[in-house]
Amino acid sequence: MTSAPKSVEIAIIGAGVVGLASALRLAGEGREVLLIDPNEPGSGASFGNAGTIAEYACMPVGNPGVLRALPKLLLDPDSPFALRWATLFQLTPWLIRFIRQSLPEATRANALALAGLLAEALPAWGEMVQEAGLQDLMRRNGCLYVYRRHNDFAASAGGRALRAELGVHQQVLTADEVAALEPALADAATQGLYFPDSISVSDPKAVMARLAAAALARGVEFMRASATGLSADAGGVRLSGPGLAITAQKVVIAAGARSRPLAAQAGDRIPLDTERGYHLEFPTTATLLNRPVCPVDLGFYMTPMDGRLRVAGTVELGGLKAPPTPRRLALLDRGVRQFFPNLGQPSSQWLGFRPSLPDSRPVIGPSVKSPNVIYAFGHGHLGLTLAPLTARLIADVVHGKDNTLLSPFRSARF
């Protein structure tokens, strides 16, 4: 005899930062929420990132500068933007879209769209910090780009002009000014670009644990399961999977880089893929840096975290299945030692999967074909930054409120 499916008001698939923030928000507004994930909450991409709340990062990944450099980048396995050639066939449709989105007009449209969200990112974080008691995990002293070569700084002129036009607070620094902020980089930079309003977290894993505890305290129910089947009609949504049978009035898909097959079952073909990224951690009690620092030519952040320096970033196109590429980890190791040659051996290494759309815009809002299914995925390089705002927007959708901010992020754009 099979038992009747469990019935809930809202089921959220995926307990990454986006799912956790959404669950917390909806439960705080009195909704009944079930959060479904086969893994520990926050143990996906949300665990291993660089920890920056990058309200300044409105420049999409695909842009004319990347497009010009793309052949060189993709052919060099040690570049910050690499391709696993064995996956080229599978990745070609995404790459073609990415190339189209890197043309000047599309880049500008994507930057404007992202800037609209990013302008609200810090206030939304402020609300979540209060709600989940995250105060002691937040660092409020900006983020810093450093340029080691004059031509890299010159090449960033377009991005700087666009950010200035969009109202991003940024300061060009001389080498001496960089050294004043970060004494360890006294001889490393020719120029810097400082984002003084930006904040960061001292430990993403601790943030995720705090969010999960706050959601639990608000009445969110957690279920360890994988949702593999989804069918929706005007009455609601049914979810199934091994050991899972749920009916929900609304379902939020927040399964990060694994959201595509679920959205397909809701009737939408969304070109979600992944940009793989890596981190290494070096235990240290010394204050090597005061804030997240990105050496722009190397494509990673060096972020001081509790008791360690985390080196996180770079992009590898190569899908979800292949194991970590040792060469990519070696690249981070070599890179950070150019600044800190005396670091010991890394204490941990990690490969994570950014959920990435070719236009660098997340997908937020109801499904075109199944309005009871709501999308909250595809945040690429900005999932930590945009999670609280996404949660606010998802709550608006659940309440049936229209929000013009959502227009550029609807799934109907594909």
Ligand SMILES: Cc1cc2nc3c(=O)[nH]c(=O)nc-3n(C[C@H](O)[C@H](O)[C@H](O)COP(=O)(O)OP(=O)(O)OC[C@H]3O[C@@H](n4cnc5c(N)ncnc54)[C@H](O)[C@@H]3O)c2cc1C
């Ligand atoms: C190296 C690196 C550095 C980064 N640095 C930053 C940064 O500094 N700032 C920033 O804003 N962003 C950064 N990011 C990006 C950010 O980490 C991601 O955008 C964000 O974590 C995505 O969150 P998510 O909740 O969508 O996905 P995830 O955290 O991946 O969570 C998805 C969850 O869904 C679950 N799931 C998947 N399939 C199913 C299913 N079928 N059923 C149930 N559950 C399922 C998974 O188990 C997982 O727990 C970085 C990413 C990387 C890789």
